[in-house]
Amino acid sequence: MIENAVTKFGTSEMTLAEKLDALRTLFAQMDRALIAYSGGVDSTLVAKVAWDVLGDRALAITAESPSLLPDDLQDAEAQAQLIGISHEIVQTHEMENPNYAANPINRCYFCKSELHDTLKPLALQRGYPYVVDGVNADDLHDYRPGIQAAKERGARSPLAEVGITKLEVRELSQQLGLPWWDKPAQPCLSSRFPYGEEITIAKLQRVGNAERYLRKLGMKNLRVRSEGDTARIELPPESIQSFVQTTDLPALVAAFQGFGFLFVTLDLEGFSSGKLNRVLGNTVQSSPTALSAS
Template sequence: MIITEKLPQLQALFQQMDRALIAYSGGVDSTLVAKIAYDILGDRALAITAVSPSLLLEDLAEARIQAAEIGIQHREIETQEMENPNYTSNPVNRCYFCKSELHDTLKPLAQKWGYSYIVDGVNADDLRDYRPGIQAAKERGVRSPLAEVGVSKTEVRELSKYLGLMAWDKPAQPCLSSRFPYTEEITIAKLQRVGRAEVYLRKLGWKNLRVRSEADTARIELPPEQIKEFVSQTELSQLVQAFQQFGFVYVTLDLEGYRSGKLNQVLPSELLVRP
């Protein structure tokens, strides 16, 4: 059904556009959007990646490789959300100010270069979570093809695999600012500390993970089924030493394990309930 129904709907959506600029992070969602846009529009599609301290350089490198694999035109721009105290103070709607900065940067470029549409990788499941960044995008006229067609995260992966994208099973990788509890100030040094810690764990072979940072404490989150294996296979003393060299004082392991949206569990229930 997803291949015979939703893929043609996505293709038809882009057939109605003359030119499209894709807000392309390199994640599985925006990569799928970039692929379908390029298949339909060719050189009339442009993928743009926003580069800032909250984006790992390793993820930027992967985004470049994936864009080259697709064949789509790819540009990079710098965004300045770290200069906005509404962002760095890390309120519960921090993502609103991030996406505002992104699309306030993209919109004049789209107009200058003649792109009638800006699209992003928001999927149908995202609409059921607290995502203030979606509001910022909507206010600026950004379209979300996956959400419009009702494509879930699972279906994104199915379509990506069907279309031969190497990133079809890539773990979700939101920006590094999502690693901090709300109201804790975000700094470039803190982002770099978390980034180095996550890259360290990735190089050990752990892919689906988070390093949450609170003050001087790092809290490692892994899928629950991997926790015992992690403890038994990892030289914990070496890991602690490495994390302390990155700037953490304490290193802990979350026994509940990784769960998407965990940061939001402290929010009032009325923010979390979505139709």
């Protein structure tokens, strides 16, 4: 479905304005759509355009689970309210699936399976023929099993279908006046664990508490990687020196230990999206869309 739509719209030669027009056309053809809405910049752009085209015939649904920071859920609610789109929250239960909790390299397949197995019946019950997500064109070249799970359940990815990249998502969001156009990517908390380490609700909570602590210190692009009892902080390389010089490190360590970590380290390489995928080696190159970025 995605490949056919890309061919149809000829995205390689389209301007950004033409891509936006194509996106609007897609939603007009759908007539009614339910958006899998995480509150990230991608799905929020989808929700915005869907609302502009469909109005009350568009519905944004956010899945709440232990892998979602409460702060991110609040952001999603506030953004939906600003857009004007109807917004609801549903509970998902991926943590009850041992295939997910075991944290294999295709963990996100089980996450998106749970999400779309929840959204698809809801959409049909409410009279929405389409469930759409925020997958963009760049995601199709990454290694993401969740994309396959969504496709198997009939979900559509309008951004990818018209060839809109991550950079273009931000450009369009800014053009449309969305104040969160430069919002950092915030994948689910389960992406903070090395593959093969079991994920539990308690571990997710301590990671979430640690990242919230750093956010309150003014950090934006960050990750707290959890490896056993060790927290490894990743910050932008240019921020590391000032962070060390200006942060009350004993207070930070005490706080992290209060969250449940025994050891706290700082990654001197700095923040890099998908860093935990390095252990996969050539697997990432041989099978795109089979593994999520973290």
